Amino acid sequence: MSTLPPFLPLWADIMIAVLVLMGAALALLGSIGLLRLPTFFERVHAPSIIATSASWSIMHGSLLFFSLKNRELAAHTMLIALFLAITVPVTTIFLMRAGLFRARQAGMKVPPNLSRTPLGGTKKS
Amino acid sequence: MSPVLSWALPIALFMLVLAMACTLARLLKGPTAQDRVLALDCMYLNGMLAMLVLGLMYGNSHYFEAALLIAFLCFVGTTAMAKFLLRGEVIE
Numbered sequence: 575m576s577t578l579p580p581f582l583p584l585w586a587d588i589m590i591a592v593l594v595l596m597g598a599a600l601a602l603l604g605s606i607g608l609l610r611l612p613t614f615f616e617r618v619h620a621p622s623i624i625a626t627s628a629s630w631s632i633m634h635g636s637l638l639f640f641s642l643k644n645r646e647l648a649a650h651t652m653l654i655a656l657f658l659a660i661t662v663p664v665t666t667i668f669l670m671r672a673g674l675f676r677a678r679q680a681g682m683k684v685p686p687n688l689s690r691t692p693l694g695g696t697k698k699s
Numbered sequence: 700m701s702p703v704l705s706w707a708l709p710i711a712l713f714m715l716v717l718a719m720a721c722t723l724a725r726l727l728k729g730p731t732a733q734d735r736v737l738a739l740d741c742m743y744l745n746g747m748l749a750m751l752v753l754g755l756m757y758g759n760s761h762y763f764e765a766a767l768l769i770a771f772l773c774f775v776g777t778t779a780m781a782k783f784l785l786r787g788e789v790i791e
Contacts, residue, residue, distance in 0.1 A: 582701060591707035594752060598711035598718075601748055605718035608741055609725050614734055617725075621741040624718075629744065632751050640760055651763060654747070654770050661774040665740060668781035673733040675785055 586642050590635045597631030604628065614673050615684075618666065625662040630655055700758070708756045715749040736780045743773035 582590075600623055607620030633655045640648035677684045700708075719742055726738035747769040754762030779789050 582704075584701075584703070587701045587703040590755070591703050594711045594755065595707055595714075597748065598714035598752070601745055602714045602718040602721070605721035605741060605745065608738060609721040614731060614737070617734065618737060621737065621744065624741060624744045624748070629748060632748050636751050636755055636763070639755055639758075643758065644760075648760065650760075651751075654751075654763075654767055657767070657770055657774075658744075661770075665774060665777040665781065668778055668785070669733060669737055669740070672736075672781045672784035673731075676731065676733060 582639070582642055586638060590639050593631045593635035593638070597628045597635065600624065600628035600631065614677075615670075618670060618673065622662065622666065625658050629658055700756075704755070708752060711752050712749060712756070715745055715752060719745045719749070732784055733781075736777060736784065739780075740773060740777045743769060743776070747773070 604620050604623040607623075608617055611617045611620055633651050637648055637651045640651065674684055674687075678687070722738045722742040722745060726735055726742065729735045729738055747766045750762050750766040750769060754760060754766070783789050
């Protein structure tokens with residue numbers, strides 16, 4: 575690994591390092607937010623920065639690295655970003671609905687269910 | 700590996716491990732079940748990013764496939780657990 579001659583130009587090295595470090599710092603920020611925020615409904619916002627900014631930064635660093643290394647466009651790294659962009663809103667909505675449902679069941683003070691086909695809504699809140 | 704990347708990538712990996720430790724603390728402490736599911740989801744994402752950084756570190760694009768697999772399992776697992784919390788069963 576370290577015996578290989580350096581094959582990337584310096585600007586690409588610096589760009590990849592900045593992108594990867596920014597992505598890792600954003601992931602750390604999102605996880606600290608998950609740890610520190612007080613209630614579930616605030617906590618659910620924090621990890622979304624990992625699915626958007628952090629993963630897109632690391633994805634672009636990876637794309638740049640493999641494109642310059644293999645001398646061709648390594649567009650397959652964008653697959654993860656596209657997949658996350660599709661699936662993370664779905665899982666977040668599911669989790670939010672589950673959290674609201676369980677908060678209503680526990681009798682906490684949350685907004686009532688407004689949908690006409692109640693998805694697990696209870697009468698008491 | 701160039702000197703810039705040989706400094707930056709282990710630091711990034713260390714930050715991702717620290718992030719996973721934060722989510723693990725929330726997973727162990729989380730007062731309700733949905734907190735734990737959210738922490739597990741976040742941990743899957745952190746692990747996927749760590750896998751991508753490892754792929755950069757070893758200059759091997761096969762780590763990408765492992766990261767894609769982790770992203771798939773993240774979606775399936777979180778959806779199934781959220782559905783279980785919502786309805787009490789996964790498949791009705």
